[in-house]
Amino acid sequence: xxxxxxxxxxxxxxWELERMRNYMENALSALAGGVDHFRKNYTGVFPPVNLSExxxxxxxxxxLPGVDPQSLDLSIKSDTLTIKGVKKPEAGVxxxxxxxxxxxxxxxxxxxxxxxxxxxxxxxxxxxxxxxTVTLPKAAEARAHQIAVKNQ
Amino acid sequence: MSADSQExxxxxxxxxxxxxxxxxxxxxxxxxxxxxxETDAGLTLVxxxxxxxxDGLSVDLHENMLTIFGRVGEPKxxxxxxxxxxxxxxxxxxxALSEQIDQDKIAAAVKDGVLTLTLPKQAPAQPRKITVxxx
Numbered sequence: 001x002x003x004x005x006x007x008x009x010x011x012x013x014x015w016e017l018e019r020m021r022n023y024m025e026n027a028l029s030a031l032a033g034g035v036d037h038f039r040k041n042y043t044g045v046f047p048p049v050n051l052s053e054x055x056x057x058x059x060x061x062x063x064l065p066g067v068d069p070q071s072l073d074l075s076i077k078s079d080t081l082t083i084k085g086v087k088k089p090e091a092g093v094x095x096x097x098x099x100x101x102x103x104x105x106x107x108x109x110x111x112x113x114x115x116x117x118x119x120x121x122x123x124x125x126x127x128x129x130x131x132x133t134v135t136l137p138k139a140a141e142a143r144a145h146q147i148a149v150k151n152q
Numbered sequence: 153m154s155a156d157s158q159e160x161x162x163x164x165x166x167x168x169x170x171x172x173x174x175x176x177x178x179x180x181x182x183x184x185x186x187x188x189x190e191t192d193a194g195l196t197l198v199x200x201x202x203x204x205x206x207d208g209l210s211v212d213l214h215e216n217m218l219t220i221f222g223r224v225g226e227p228k229x230x231x232x233x234x235x236x237x238x239x240x241x242x243x244x245x246x247x248a249l250s251e252q253i254d255q256d257k258i259a260a261a262v263k264d265g266v267l268t269l270t271l272p273k274q275a276p277a278q279p280r281k282i283t284v285x286x287x
Contacts (some may be wrong), residue, residue, distance in 0.1 A: 046162040048237035052229050061229050063202035063238060065265035087160060090198060096189040103185045103200055106158035115234060129225060130202035130265015 046108045047083070051115075055144060058118060058136040065130035066103070072127060074134065076120040081134070082111040116142040168244055180241035184222070184267075188247075194272035195251060201243045202265035203227075211260050211269060218247045220267065252280075 047062040064072075066087050073084040089105035117139035124135045168181040184199040201209075201222040208223030222243040252274040259270040274280075 044162045046160040048162060049235070050229060050233065050237060050240075051235040052231035052233045054231035057231070058234075059229050059231055063265070065200040065202040067264065069264070090187065093189055093196075096191045096196075098187070098189045099195075100186050100188040103187050103198065104160050104163075106160040108160045127264070129205055129262075130200075131226075133229065 045110045047110065049110075049112070053138075057138060058114065058116070060134040060136065062132045063130065064127070064132050066105075067127075067130070069127040072125075072132065074123075074125050076118070076123060076136075079114045079117060080111055081114055081136075082109065083132070084109045118142070165238060179227070180239045182239075182241050182243050183245050184220075184243040186245065190251075192273075194253070194270065195249070197247075197267075197269040197271065199243070199245070199267045199269075200265065201262070201267050203240065204243060204262065204265060204267070206262050209260070209262055209267065211258070211267075213249075213253060213255055213258065213271075216249045216253075218249055218271075220245055220269070222267065256281075 047064055049060055049062045052059045060081070062083065064085065064087070067085050068088060071086040071088075073082075075082045084107075086107045087105050114136070118136040119139050120136075122137045126133045126135075163185075166183040166185075168183050184201050186200075187196075187198045189196055197218075197220075199220060199222075203224040203226065204222035205225045208225055210219075210221045212219045212221075220243070224240055224242055227240045249271070251271075253271045254274045257272045261268045
């Protein structure tokens with residue numbers, strides 16, 4: 001059989017295959033509760049979060065300016081992390097004319113499914129300059145294990 | 153309505169509009185959300201600038217143009233991103249002030265990522281001080 005380049009005569013069938021593969025991957029990942037699932041599940045609930053990982057840990061950050069750290073309530077139940085808190089309006093503003101009022105006050109609550117198993121008892125949360133950082137050590141089974149290659 | 157019953161709506165951070173000019177670093181910059189109110193004594197400006205420390209903050213009043221700039225201390229979180237729902241970048245915003253502000257009495261404080269600026273009005277009878285600095 002003649003060798004044909006991608007995207008020439010067979011461009012369209014290849015593209016079709018690619019599309020099918022993406023579809024399958026998404027479906028499987030949603031079933032497994034993978035990262036794509038996490039991303040697509042974002043429904044616009046305050047606060048938006050960023051999630052990153054290294055070999056040992058998951059890191060979750062959220063920008064919560066003006067939120068009283070005392071009001072922050074974090075909990076983990078199996079692989080669901082819940083963040084709750086209150087942003088209070090500025091106190092003692094009476095007899096003032098507002099020129100701008102863009103900052104919102106109120107309460108918030110967000111639950112999210114983590115993409116992998118973590119060790120909840122070793123989780124740490126830090127609130128610094130209005131940014132919350134949650135460090136979640138991965139569970140042993142969720143970590144990648146290095147396999148040493150023996151040279152004989 | 154009490155603060156506890158009202159839920160916060162999510163809003164995307166506003167990228168800074170530089171009127172067509174690009175930042176040289178290519179990193180995103182944002183326009184912070186502010187509250188500004190006025191009393192007989194002066195103006196108060198409160199700005200949400202998460203991640204900005206006191207060291208990274210600069211407030212400048214020049215010819216009634218107030219400029220606030222906040223540098224984010226830690227723009228990157230450790231590891232590889234799995235999901236990114238918001239971007240991190242410095243904050244910048246300018247305001248043209250119509251009131252005469254006593255420049256010497258401006259006070260700035262930053263706590264939990266919120267900048268509070270107190271801008272007292274100048275006493276009307278007081279002549280405007282002009283400081284000439286020789287270089």
